[in-house]
Amino acid sequence: MAIAGGFLGGILAQRFRIMHAMMIGAILACATNLLFVVLTYNPGSLPIMYMAVIFDNLAAGLASAVFIAFLSALTSIRFTAVQYAIFPH
Numbered sequence: 001m002a003i004a005g006g007f008l009g010g011i012l013a014q015r016f017r018i019m020h021a022m023m024i025g026a027i028l029a030c031a032t033n034l035l036f037v038v039l040t041y042n043p044g045s046l047p048i049m050y051m052a053v054i055f056d057n058l059a060a061g062l063a064s065a066v067f068i069a070f071l072s073a074l075t076s077i078r079f080t081a082v083q084y085a086i087f088p089h
Contacts, residue, residue, distance in 0.1 A: 001054050005061025012062065013069035022070055025063030032056040 012021040035052035075083040
């Protein structure tokens with residue numbers, strides 16, 4: 001599902017401004033934590049666990065793809081490798 005989230009993040013990065021897409025990714029990544037809270041109130045529920053893990057992976061892939069698009073927008077074509085190497089992690 002992370003790969004599907006990456007594709008979805010790429011589509012969002014093309015359709016919206018990059019900061020709006022990053023905000024959507026951040027909100028979705030934070031919101032998926034609430035699914036794990038729901039899971040704690042339903043211990044042993046496999047469907048809820050599957051849903052929480054699937055949506056968490058989807059949101060993480062989306063947020064990562066949008067973040068890579070953001071970093072790509074910051075780099076110069078001539079110095080891309082060097083600029084990616086010196087970005088703080």
